[in-house]
Amino acid sequence: xxxxxxxxxxxxxxxxxxxxxxxxxxxxxxxxxxxxxxxxxxxxxxxxxxxxxxxxxxxxxxxxxxxxxxxxxxxxxxxxxxxxxxxxxxxxxxxxxxxxxxxxxxxxxxxxxxxxxxxxxxxxxxxxxxxxxxxxxxxxxxxxxxxxxxxxxxxxxxxxxxxxxxxxxxxxxxxxxxxxxxxxxxxxxxxxxxxxxxxxxxxxxxxxxxxxxxxxxxxxxxxxxxxxxxxxxxxxxxxxxxxxxxxxxxxxxxxxxxxxxxxxxxxxxxxxxxxxxxxxxxxxxxxxxxxxxxxxxxxxxxxxxxxxxxxxxxxxxxxxxxxxxxxxxxxxxxx
Numbered sequence: 289x290x291x292x293x294x295x296x297x298x299x300x301x302x303x304x305x306x307x308x309x310x311x312x313x314x315x316x317x318x319x320x321x322x323x324x325x326x327x328x329x330x331x332x333x334x335x336x337x338x339x340x341x342x343x344x345x346x347x348x349x350x351x352x353x354x355x356x357x358x359x360x361x362x363x364x365x366x367x368x369x370x371x372x373x374x375x376x377x378x379x380x381x382x383x384x385x386x387x388x389x390x391x392x393x394x395x396x397x398x399x400x401x402x403x404x405x406x407x408x409x410x411x412x413x414x415x416x417x418x419x420x421x422x423x424x425x426x427x428x429x430x431x432x433x434x435x436x437x438x439x440x441x442x443x444x445x446x447x448x449x450x451x452x453x454x455x456x457x458x459x460x461x462x463x464x465x466x467x468x469x470x471x472x473x474x475x476x477x478x479x480x481x482x483x484x485x486x487x488x489x490x491x492x493x494x495x496x497x498x499x500x501x502x503x504x505x506x507x508x509x510x511x512x513x514x515x516x517x518x519x520x521x522x523x524x525x526x527x528x529x530x531x532x533x534x535x536x537x538x539x540x541x542x543x544x545x546x547x548x549x550x551x552x553x554x555x556x557x558x559x560x561x562x563x564x565x566x567x568x569x570x571x572x573x574x575x576x577x578x579x580x581x582x583x584x585x586x587x588x589x590x591x592x593x594x595x596x597x598x599x600x601x602x603x604x605x606x607x608x609x610x611x612x613x614x615x616x617x618x619x620x621x622x623x
Contacts, residue, residue: 292472293480294478296477298480299317299318300314302464308463309445312395313373313397313422313446315371315373316395316399317460321469323367325471327450330356332452342354354410356407356410357404361403364377370392374395374397374399375387375397376432377399378398378434378437380403380600385437398422398425399422400421400423402420402568402569405417405418405419405449405536415451415532416536417450419536421441421446421567421571421572422444423436423439423445424445437599438596441571444575446462447575449576451537458470458478459540461575461576465485465579465580466485466579466580467482467485468480468481485580487542487543487546487580487582487608489581489610491547493530493548494612495532495538495550496529496549496550498529503554503555505552505555505623507587508587508619515529530547535569539576543580547608547609548606548612549607550606551605552606561603565603570603575592578592581610582610582613585616586606587604591603
């Protein structure tokens with residue numbers, strides 16, 4: 289019988305055999321995985337754990353928080369603040385950065401996360417997840433400040449997500465392809481189940497919120513109209529639409545079997561460049577998708593090349609199967 293490879297062993301081999309990651313980054317990723325395991329247990333308890341429903345608070349985005357949003361955020365902070373691997377953290381749920389307290393040793397990495405993506409799906413038992421991104425803290429000054437986080441996505445040293453669905457699955461890249469791990473609840477550890485995930489370059493599936501169609505920009509509407517025209521249209525094939533309203537679940541499907549995901553700029557709030565957050569959602573997902581052979585743009589440029597100016601910066605997102613992303617991007621360029 290083939291021996292199971294644990295997440296710990298996989299990361300040790302990435303460090304010791306392949307020399308891809310230093311020991312401190314390996315330990316940090318193990319801590320993040322353990323935190324995700326705790327969040328998974330809380331999610332799975334549901335009503336039994338009194339974690340369902342909304343809290344009486346709003347996050348920095350002005351969105352009503354779910355109880356699980358707050359729990360997941362606290363779990364990630366408490367798990368990571370004392371290990372000595374991090375200098376600071378930033379979360380979609382917090383206005384500013386969280387600097388590791390002085391009573392703990394400070395490390396050389398910065399951790400960003402969306403503690404619970406897809407919050408609207410919590411109460412209806414649909415897949416949700418945690419998205420995370422790791423950067424190296426600039427070493428040209430002591431201490432840590434918000435500006436240290438404002439690095440382009442291409443500077444990430446690790447990124448991934450954990451999806452809480454029928455299985456709890458951790459998907460990770462350290463810049464050498466994408467690996468998938470499944471939580472073995474009997475053993476209490478993540479086990480490697482797939483390596484070198486690849487996204488097909490072509491697809492017949494798209495994911496977008498069709499209720500916003502009347503607000504879309506012309507290039508997006510053109511692309512979707514062509515997909516909906518089916519075999520009789522300019523694409524010469526029928527497309528299926530999928531929309532889970534949880535980015536982590538939609539991207540996981542694309543990493544598994546291909547497709548294109550779009551959350552574009554629209555005319556409802558024209559002053560905002562998009563809905564999704566560059567640092568917590570777009571950058572880690574874009575790197576995962578690129579590492580799996582896909583592409584990710586904001587309609588005009590590669591997402592990983594965008595120089596952030598704000599911690600909670602928003603961005604238009606088009607990612608997935610390479611040829612489809614390039615087609616949508618070309619429509620924006622032509623415009």
